[in-house]
Amino acid sequence: MKxxxxxxxxxxxxxxxxxxxxxxxxxxxxxxSEACKGKKLATLFFEPxxxxxxxxxxxxxxxxGNVLGFSSADSSSATKGESVGDTIRVxxxxxxxxxxxHPKEGAPMxxxxxxxxxxxxxxxxxxxxxxxxxxxxxxxxxxxxDLNNFTIGxxxxxxxxxxxxxxxxxxxRYEGIKFILISPKxxxxxxxxxxxxxxxxxxxxxxxxxMEEVMSKLDIIYMTRVQKERFFxxxxxxxxxxxxxxxxxxxxxxxxxxxxxxxxxxxNEISTELDxxxxxxxxxxxxxxxxxxxxxxxxxxxxxx
Amino acid sequence: MKVDSIQNGIxxxxxxxxxxxxxxxxxxxxxxxxxxxxxxxxxxxKMGRKDILKIDQEYDVxxxxxxxxxxxxxxxxxxxxxxxxxxxxxxxKKLINVKKCKNPRCITxxxxxxxxxxxxxxxxxxxxxxxxxxxxx
Numbered sequence: 001m002k003x004x005x006x007x008x009x010x011x012x013x014x015x016x017x018x019x020x021x022x023x024x025x026x027x028x029x030x031x032x033s034e035a036c037k038g039k040k041l042a043t044l045f046f047e048p049x050x051x052x053x054x055x056x057x058x059x060x061x062x063x064x065g066n067v068l069g070f071s072s073a074d075s076s077s078a079t080k081g082e083s084v085g086d087t088i089r090v091x092x093x094x095x096x097x098x099x100x101x102h103p104k105e106g107a108p109m110x111x112x113x114x115x116x117x118x119x120x121x122x123x124x125x126x127x128x129x130x131x132x133x134x135x136x137x138x139x140x141x142x143x144x145x146d147l148n149n150f151t152i153g154x155x156x157x158x159x160x161x162x163x164x165x166x167x168x169x170x171x172x173r174y175e176g177i178k179f180i181l182i183s184p185k186x187x188x189x190x191x192x193x194x195x196x197x198x199x200x201x202x203x204x205x206x207x208x209x210x211m212e213e214v215m216s217k218l219d220i221i222y223m224t225r226v227q228k229e230r231f232f233x234x235x236x237x238x239x240x241x242x243x244x245x246x247x248x249x250x251x252x253x254x255x256x257x258x259x260x261x262x263x264x265x266x267x268n269e270i271s272t273e274l275d276x277x278x279x280x281x282x283x284x285x286x287x288x289x290x291x292x293x294x295x296x297x298x299x300x301x302x303x304x305x
Numbered sequence: 306m307k308v309d310s311i312q313n314g315i316x317x318x319x320x321x322x323x324x325x326x327x328x329x330x331x332x333x334x335x336x337x338x339x340x341x342x343x344x345x346x347x348x349x350x351k352m353g354r355k356d357i358l359k360i361d362q363e364y365d366v367x368x369x370x371x372x373x374x375x376x377x378x379x380x381x382x383x384x385x386x387x388x389x390x391x392x393x394x395x396x397x398k399k400l401i402n403v404k405k406c407k408n409p410r411c412i413t414x415x416x417x418x419x420x421x422x423x424x425x426x427x428x429x430x431x432x433x434x435x436x437x438x439x440x441x442x
Contacts, residue, residue, distance in 0.1 A: 083416055083418075083419075084412065084416060085416075085419070102412070103410075104410060104411065104412040104414070104415060105408065105410045105411050105412065105437065105438035105439075105440075106411055106412040106413070106435065106436070106437020106438040106439075107412040107437075109412075109436060109437050110412050110416070110419060110437060124412075125410050125438075126410065127410075127438055127439070
């Protein structure tokens, strides 16, 4: 049985298969509207997450299936001390597939070791969030038409941001991509990304501290939030915080074809004045999250339409 | 210094100097009620200095624990005063319940009865990663 725990569980071919299926769903929604009739998705959210949970539930509903589950550990047997393994074994008796979020790293992996049905990791602490990576890949494919040959700027907190690390690893398997890493020195990507991903695979990358100096080169800018608590002293945060807020003035030299991405939720790192700019792709990205989850559910359930 | 030979048991030789007590601890040899000799800083032509452990009873040694501590340790099984078998120790590909994950965010920190499993991800630098959270040790 196939689970999705880590983004690298999927080969490039499997990822391409899921993305192509998502594109087919987008073009032929009616054809898939009863694809999961009689099937049930359990969403086990041991910590709250509005976007991800609703995206999974909407995905299953659009496939004609049903959903059950809980949205916080408080409303589950975890409060009675039930183990993750036991919860998964029991829910596996009721549901055909499980999407699971848990604050502890590795909990979905533990679940997959005992589950009688496919498990999807919907986020485990700061560790993995593979369906966000699939969402990002589908967005790039739809915005750019291809997953090869572009320049992507990753901006903000590149040290702690799990979505950025997963995306870099996923994109490193495609050709002709240049990475420009835009961050304060305190929040640069971890060394292992530089050595084990970029240098090991001879991938073109550049590290800079401001987005203005590279904006004209970018085909995609992927924004993340710079959080105050990540800095050792407040003076550095105050000095740098506006540097990583994207607004109209910073787009002055940007390409007309630029795509602005963000995993959301946004706080203030993208000015709302950009929301109506056709280059703002972040809400389209959220919509892609639903389609890619539909494709993933169909794939893991082995449903062919 | 002279330590008598054993008649039936195990000799763990070529332990890197200073690691005998770690081997003793991690193999939980304190739970045995037989004689155990711990020799430290023994002169060795090959290693300069080495440690040796002699266990004076038949004992099913966990080779993964030894390999994790020091893959160059040699294991000799002694019967009636003669070496009847030498076992090879190697860096194990997987460690099960040998070490605990120290990442406080790992699921193993709250569900303590699940197996602690690490896999070897970098043989050269002897890096093992927890299969749950991927933290290394």
